[in-house]
Amino acid sequence: xxxxxxxxxxxxxxxxxxxxxxxxxxxxxxxxxxxxxxxxxxxxxxxxxxxxxxxxxxxxxxxxxxxxxxxxxxxxxxxxxxxxxxxxxxxxxxxxxxxxxxxxxxxxxxxxxxxxxxxxxxxxxxxxxxxxxxxxxxxxxxxxxxxxxxxxxxxxxxxxxxxxxxxxxxxxxx
Numbered sequence: 001x002x003x004x005x006x007x008x009x010x011x012x013x014x015x016x017x018x019x020x021x022x023x024x025x026x027x028x029x030x031x032x033x034x035x036x037x038x039x040x041x042x043x044x045x046x047x048x049x050x051x052x053x054x055x056x057x058x059x060x061x062x063x064x065x066x067x068x069x070x071x072x073x074x075x076x077x078x079x080x081x082x083x084x085x086x087x088x089x090x091x092x093x094x095x096x097x098x099x100x101x102x103x104x105x106x107x108x109x110x111x112x113x114x115x116x117x118x119x120x121x122x123x124x125x126x127x128x129x130x131x132x133x134x135x136x137x138x139x140x141x142x143x144x145x146x147x148x149x150x151x152x153x154x155x156x157x158x159x160x161x162x163x164x165x166x167x168x169x170x171x172x173x174x
Contacts, residue, residue, distance in 0.1 A: 014077040015115035016048070018145060019087065020128065020137050021070045022056075022108040028068035029053055029174065031094065031107050036072055038090045039109075045076040045086070051140035053174045059134060059166070064104045068173070071112065071140040080114045084124055087111065112141060116151040127152055135166040 019039065023031035032053055040047035051071045058064045076083055087109040094107045112128045119126040127150055131137050138161050141148075146158040153160070 014075045018112040019072045020110040024065045024067040025106045045074045048073040051143045056136035057168045069136045139170045
């Protein structure tokens with residue numbers, strides 16, 4: 001009986017997080033799938049679910065190829081800072097080089113939500129500051145977690161979708 005209790009407590013330890021995934025270079029769908037695989041293989045996080053993959057128009061710097069975007073739901077025992085470092089390590093291993101803001105990228109992994117925590121530490125802002133304005137983030141996030149409440153606004157993801165003014169193209173591909 002004790003082993004079962006230990007196993008169960010280990011399964012539920014940690015915080016539920018949502019990670020935005022995006023790519024528009026070198027077979028973007030394959031890059032996104034590889035990022036999901038690497039997240040799932042990490043010892044410090046457990047992949048719970050992944051949204052569908054979506055082809056999306058670029059936002060901000062629009063003179064570039066379309067993106068592929070998705071959202072992963074993970075459970076982690078890491079702090080928000082340590083999770084950021086783990087995701088940046090995956091990006092580096094996959095060949096990401098940071099150049100133009102909102103520009104083309106081989107892979108982009110962003111912490112969208114970290115439980116119900118609000119973090120403001122210079123290079124680490126959670127919830128992601130653009131989450132509520134971007135269709136390419138809200139559509140896959142809504143697919144996984146329409147009921148989750150945005151900790152800064154007190155509104156569900158579905159509610160944010162209903163208020164969304166961004167009309168950019170987001171098409172489910174897989």
